Amino acid sequence: xxxxxxxxxxxxxxxxxxxxxxxxxxxxxxxxxxxxxxxxxxxxxxxxxxxxxxxxxxxxxxxxxxxxxxxxxxxxxxxxxxxxxxxxxxxxxxxxxxxxxxxxxxxxxxxxxxxxxxxxxxxxxxxxxxxxxxxxxxxxxxxxxxxxxxxxxxxxxxxxxxxxxxxxxxxxxxxxxxxxxxxxxxxxxxxxxxxxxxxxxxxxxxxxxxxxxxxxxxxxxxxxxxxxxxxxxxxxxxxxxxxxxxxxxxxxxxxxxxxxxxxxxxxxxxxxxxxxxxxxxxxxxxxxxxxxxxxxxxxxxxxxx
Numbered sequence: 001x002x003x004x005x006x007x008x009x010x011x012x013x014x015x016x017x018x019x020x021x022x023x024x025x026x027x028x029x030x031x032x033x034x035x036x037x038x039x040x041x042x043x044x045x046x047x048x049x050x051x052x053x054x055x056x057x058x059x060x061x062x063x064x065x066x067x068x069x070x071x072x073x074x075x076x077x078x079x080x081x082x083x084x085x086x087x088x089x090x091x092x093x094x095x096x097x098x099x100x101x102x103x104x105x106x107x108x109x110x111x112x113x114x115x116x117x118x119x120x121x122x123x124x125x126x127x128x129x130x131x132x133x134x135x136x137x138x139x140x141x142x143x144x145x146x147x148x149x150x151x152x153x154x155x156x157x158x159x160x161x162x163x164x165x166x167x168x169x170x171x172x173x174x175x176x177x178x179x180x181x182x183x184x185x186x187x188x189x190x191x192x193x194x195x196x197x198x199x200x201x202x203x204x205x206x207x208x209x210x211x212x213x214x215x216x217x218x219x220x221x222x223x224x225x226x227x228x229x230x231x232x233x234x235x236x237x238x239x240x241x242x243x244x245x246x247x248x249x250x251x252x253x254x255x256x257x258x259x260x261x262x263x264x265x266x267x268x269x270x271x272x273x274x275x276x277x278x279x280x281x282x283x284x285x286x287x288x289x290x291x292x293x294x295x296x297x298x299x300x301x302x303x304x305x
Contacts, residue, residue, distance in 0.1 A: 003075050005039040006068045008032050009047060010241040013065035014136070024137055035156055049176075069158050069275075088281035089118035095131035096123075096144025100269055104164070105144065127201040127227075128153065135159065135274060141283055144290075149260075150265060151207040160278060161270040162287060165294040169265040172236050172245040175256045176181040178273040184260040195241035197232050200225035205244050208265060213260050237239030269294075 011021045017198065018032045025032070040047045047061035057065060073164060094105060101123055109121050128145035135143045136158070146155035146162070148169075155161050169185055173179050179190045192213070198206040224231050224240055232243045235301040237254040244265065251257050271287050278284065 001039070001042050002035075003072060005042070006064075007034045007072055008035050009039060009057075010065050010068040010072065011136045012036065012048070012055075013062060017054055018054075019044050019088070028050045032155065045242055071273070073158075073227060076274075077279065081235075087118065088116055088241035090288055091120045091122055092142060092172050092241065092282040093122045093132045093134075093140045094124070094142045094144065094286075095126045096138040096142075097127055097131070097146060098125050100126060100144040100146070101279065104269075104290055105286075105291055108286060108293060113287065116285065119285070124209045127199070128204075129202065132156070132159075132272065136273060138274075139274065141277060141280070142286065144269065145272055146204070146263065146267050146269045148204050148208050148267055150211050151204045153204070159274050160290065164269040164271055164290055165297055166269070167267045168247040168259070169244050169267055170247045170250065170260050171242055171258045172233060172255050173242045173258060174236055174239055175254050177242075177256070179258060182259055184212055184261075184265070184302045185216040188212050189218070191242050192216065192218040192220075194221070195223040196220045197224040197226060197235050198222055200227045204283065212260075212263075212265075238279075246271030 011024060012018065014031075015021055015024065017288070018029045018036075022029045022032045028086035036048060043060070043064065045060045046058050047064060048055045049058050066241065079281065094101075094107065105121070105123070112119055113119075123298055124131075124134070124140065128143070128147070131143035131145055137154070143159075144164075145153070171191070173191065173194075179187060181187065196209055198209065205233075209220050209222070224235055224243075226235060226243075229245060229249065233252045233255050235241060236243060237252050245251070245255075245257055246267070247259060248256065249257070266267055273283055273287070
């Protein structure tokens with residue numbers, strides 16, 4: 001069984017069409033069809049069947065695709081195990097959200113530049129769904145993602161998510177707004193009539209806002225979207241609405257940040273990599289340093305008065 005053919009079947013199960021598989025792998029639809037036909041001959045059973053103008057996997061095909069994820073991961077692991085003690089070198093492709101890159105990854109890169117000069121880190125700033133898509137398409141080796149305790153993400157079994165750090169979030173409101181501190185529901189209830197600002201490239205914070213607003217007895221009026229937290233603060237300053245901001249962030253003079261408690265709102269950050277690559281020296285090294293940095297920050301936070 002050729003792993004190239006098996007990978008095409010796995011990608012067909014994920015993408016749903018031979019054209020999509022061909023586009024992702026940089027080949028032709030005809031080649032994908034021929035390779036899956038050859039795999040069918042290898043296995044001695046039908047792996048695909050007609051479905052309208054397209055094809056779909058048979059039960060046997062779906063089962064083989066499930067095995068394929070494990071098999072391909074094992075092949076990758078075996079390839080990297082050929083030199084498990086080698087000096088980490090080469091290019092590590094990282095896709096992640098801006099805060100993780102700025103406050104965690106960049107300091108790690110600075111530290112490693114002296115001790116591991118042959119390691120190069122290629123950075124692409126992306127929200128979690130975008131970063132995970134790049135990981136699935138083998139266009140990234142490491143994804144730095146996040147979710148919220150009130151909007152947990154679903155983990156793909158083809159990857160492993162390593163917890164890094166957590167960060168408390170609060171509600172940013174105009175400084176002149178008559179909003180008193182209290183429980184999360186009490187704070188939200190006082191802002192029921194205001195417009196709400198959410199992320200333009202991720203829906204997790206909107207899910208959190210809608211969940212908490214429902215607990216407070218209203219439906220939030222979502223009006224504005226912004227990817228930049230600085231821009232969110234600018235919108236709040238301009239009186240356009242209220243929005244979630246990290247506790248501890250430096251706020252503009254016209255913005256007041258109210259803590260959210262009972263329930264707390266926490267962002268949870270992760271380092272995500274595909275099975276089969278976890279022991280690749282550059283990936284393992286950077287992930288370990290991210291873990292150490294996260295642990296150090298947790299220690300400083302717990303020691304703070």
